[in-house]
Amino acid sequence: MHRREFLRSAGTVAGGTAAAGAAGSAAAAEDGDGGGGGGGQPDYGGWLSDVGNFSATEDYRGQDEVTVEVGVEGNGDYWAFGPPAMYVDTGTTVIWEWTGQGGGHNVVGENDDYSSGPSTGEAGTTFERTFDEAGIHKYYCDPHLSVGMKGAVVVGDDYPSVSAGASTPVNPEHMGVPIQAHYVGIATVLGISASLAFTFYLLKYGETPHSKGGSD
Template structure:
């Protein structure tokens, strides 16, 4: 490799290293700032993870919402998890029989109650959710089969990153990333590039190329 080519390639590598490190630093800063606030969904504490159906919908902005009781294979609440605004009315509508709706958890002072009696297809009842927070509920006869659901009300609820099936950042894997560490790595990379460039300029090209000093 010619000295001129080496210097040009070394310069390009240094620039690429700096750009990559800058991007990583930006990612680290975004993570420290909460990732920009996008792509979030309510944290139901794992309550709906193994539930039948397993669907989630962000239904904020709708004044009326319907949840299918006994949907899917007959043992699911659909959607299984929802996020709604305070003041939204939710209609629980039976699409199969032998189910009820009992609340296991609700915000303090919410004062909501489900429907204890077992009902058949075609039955429905409404609840208006005025108190913000997380609500968890289930069907008593089919709870062991995973017939349970959750509702998040309002903006002041715990959230987690939506999805979770994509590539993981080091930060997500428990490795803390600090912006000043990235800056130090950038400086080190530039110094190493300068040292190699100086070495080639001073001592010539490798004898293996057939053009360096012997």
């Protein structure tokens, strides 16, 4: 094979590898959390980064009342809200209901603007709040804040969202993307790197022993 022919082949291989990588990335994104509300993917500002049972923002729009369980399995014990994050319409009433698991819990707004009161472990206890203001409303359990017992209610369509192209560290498995899909990206980088390295070698040192014997 002559040098010019090799360069054409290397370019074809690199292009094909990149195309495969792009297709794999598109498939991975399609398999991820498709929700996002009118404002796009909510920007929680790291609020849910240590919440063990958070995987996606559940969509409860269209419902007048939504129930959140207090004391579901997560964060090493029954120290989690279920679900920890949700979309709701403006004017929706959220009802927190205690499961009786994980000891005493309470519900406190991030800015202490509302609270269910002292912590309790009694099953069937309820606390409710109607969200009339659009935005991301964050809350936590005071006794278990340090272990990640936190939640968020995304109200309406006007809320902070992750801008397009922003780089936000995300656990692929939390997005519901099969981890194998991300191997495509690694294979793409390795394939292109190998092609470029071989091309550089050929340009620097000339034709390989197998390609000699003809004119360029």
